[in-house]
Amino acid sequence: MIRRSMRISFWGVRGSYPVPGPTTVRYGGQTSCVEVGSDDGRTLIVDAGTGLRGLGHKLAEVQGDRPWHYHIVLSHVHWDHIQGLPFFEPAYLEGTRISIYALRAATDELQHVIGGITRHEFFPVNLEAVPADFEFHEVVPGQSFQVDSFSVLPVALNHPFGAVGYRVEADGTRLAYVSDTAPFTDMLHKQHFLAGPEEPTDEDRAALAQMERDLREALRGTDTVIYDTHFLPEEYAQFPHYGHSTPDHALDLCDGLGVRRIVLYHHAPGHTDEMMDKIAATYAERGRRRGIDVVVAREGLSLRIGGQEGA
Structure with missing residues (x-):
């Protein structure tokens, strides 16, 4: 094969908000954005935080004056995952088509939520005024869809107001993107923000267990898992209601699933380069003990x- x-x-x-500056030079301060490229030259963009600006500049240079179709899948529509969209350079080029895939927002249709960030009160150029044609597609957890040569499976995550991770597969190679999510043990995040820890009901525990089973099944046999590890364990203990996870939880979740590599991601804004060096060394060693490259x-x-x- x-x-x-x-x-x-x-x-x-980075998670939450951008933090470029002298203490984040080596790991970076831009918020969530990952480019996935296939052997056949296709590109899938995952999340549209402030990192999308730099990616968009590169893609616009490649595009030139040719028509081009971009696909962007969003984990959810919180600010740090969509803030780069108004600064996506190809949106200002004739012949550009942009398809955006995300969960339906709790309060409004996806296109209205995305369009809202370019209202004249917030941004000088309205989404409807740019040359690019936008298309919006609402995803459903558990229902896979095709984007060029990529098969994409959304999976429900444990985050305030909802989020999805994605398993992306092309010709037998699998990648998973899991951001944003809390662990599936302490509390179930719902369609409102919790001011503090909340004891889960029996119904909540059943929903959490099902969510974890579905995610583990999606991660099984995955080459690389990009995981929300915003907090260290002692930080998570203070803020379990924020909807983010730890490197330890990522390791526990992936253990025994045949995952080759975990990429720690969605770093806390306050984690400096020096702190990230320590996190890298600590969890590389913990991963080695489990046979996982971290x-x-x-x-x-x-x-x-x-x-x-081999065949």
Whole structure:
């Protein structure tokens, strides 16, 4: 069997809000954005935080004056995952078509939520005024869809107001993107923000267990898992109601599933380069004990997964 390879490039790795500056130079301060490329030259963009601006500049240079179709899948529509959209350079080029895939927002249709960030009160150029044609597609957890050569499976995550992770597969090579999510043990996040920890009901526990089973099944046999590890364990203990996870939880979840690599992602804004170095060393060692390669995402990191294997 021949397995195609994927190229994963990290353009934004931070959570919550951008923090460029002298203490984040090496790991980066832009928010969530990952570029996934296939052997046949296709590109899938995952999340549209402030990292999308740099990616968009590169893509616009490649596009030139040719028509081009971009596909962007969103984990959810919180600010740090969509803030780069108004600054996506190809949107200002004639012949551009942009398809956006995301959960339906709790209060409004997806296109109205995305369009709202370019209202004249917030941004000088309205979404309807740019040359690009936008299309909006609402995803449903558990229902896969095709984007060019990528098969994409959305999976429900445990985050305030809802979020989805994605398993992306092309010719037998699998990547998973899991951001944003809390662990599936302490509390179930719902369609409102919880001011503090909340004891789950029996119904909540059943929903959490099902969510975890579905995610584990999606991750089984995955080459690389990009995981929300915003908090260290002691930080999570203070803020379990924020909807984010830890490197320890990522390791526990992936253990025994045949996952080759975990990429720690969605770093807390307050985690400096020095702190990230310590996190990288600590969890690389913990991963080795379980036979999993653990690396820390940083802006500019590029990984190739899959490739030719024996027949």
